[in-house]
Amino acid sequence: MKKTLVIYKSKTGFTERYARWIAEDVEADVKPVTELDLAGLADYDIVVFGGPLFASRILDLGKVQSWMEKMPKKTWVVFATGATPSDADFVKSIEKINFPPEMPQPARFYYFLGGMDFEKMGWFNRLLIRLFGRLSQRKGKSEEAKKATPPSRFHSFDLSDRSYIERLVKYVRIKQ
Numbered sequence: 001m002k003k004t005l006v007i008y009k010s011k012t013g014f015t016e017r018y019a020r021w022i023a024e025d026v027e028a029d030v031k032p033v034t035e036l037d038l039a040g041l042a043d044y045d046i047v048v049f050g051g052p053l054f055a056s057r058i059l060d061l062g063k064v065q066s067w068m069e070k071m072p073k074k075t076w077v078v079f080a081t082g083a084t085p086s087d088a089d090f091v092k093s094i095e096k097i098n099f100p101p102e103m104p105q106p107a108r109f110y111y112f113l114g115g116m117d118f119e120k121m122g123w124f125n126r127l128l129i130r131l132f133g134r135l136s137q138r139k140g141k142s143e144e145a146k147k148a149t150p151p152s153r154f155h156s157f158d159l160s161d162r163s164y165i166e167r168l169v170k171y172v173r174i175k176q
């Protein structure tokens, strides 16, 4: 069986939860990306990296892509978590932004719905979310459109679900 490592970046815990679920299912080691360097990856054949979306970008992906470039023989799998419900067009747009052709490409990319935790979020990110919310409200032309913005947008919510990892787990098991 090939040695597998799951690494993650997580600010409020959603990505870490997915990383731990995946590690459990594929019998992998699991570590935050901040505790790793290139040498720490040497022993592994398969590396799964997960990070949250911040303004459509996967946090810490740049660091992981530099490792991908230096260790192209490993199987690299990337997943992102976000607060946007997933559909094929959304996932494609996230892929396009984060994996332009000149950058190293993972073997597979997955997107999992996470949530929003205002209690664990730092004040600056809380402020950004409130500003984004206001801006998107202003975009709505009618009063009706403004009212349609769900109040839950400003309250914490958790839409993570273990079943979302099934396709990723299946792929890693085939590679193992």
Ligand SMILES: Cc1cc2nc3c(=O)[nH]c(=O)nc-3n(C[C@H](O)[C@H](O)[C@H](O)COP(=O)(O)O)c2cc1C
Pocket (backbone or CB within 6 Å): 009, 010, 011, 012, 013, 014, 015, 016, 051, 052, 053, 054, 055, 056, 057, 081, 082, 083, 084, 113, 114, 115, 116, 117, 121, 125, 126, 128, 129
């Ligand atoms: C400043 C900020 C920007 C965000 N931008 C996006 C985004 O562009 N798309 C999205 O789907 N979610 C976005 N989110 C939501 C996070 O990606 C989501 O809460 C994620 O699951 C958090 O993962 P974590 O708990 O592992 O940090 C944003 C959150 C914050 C605080």
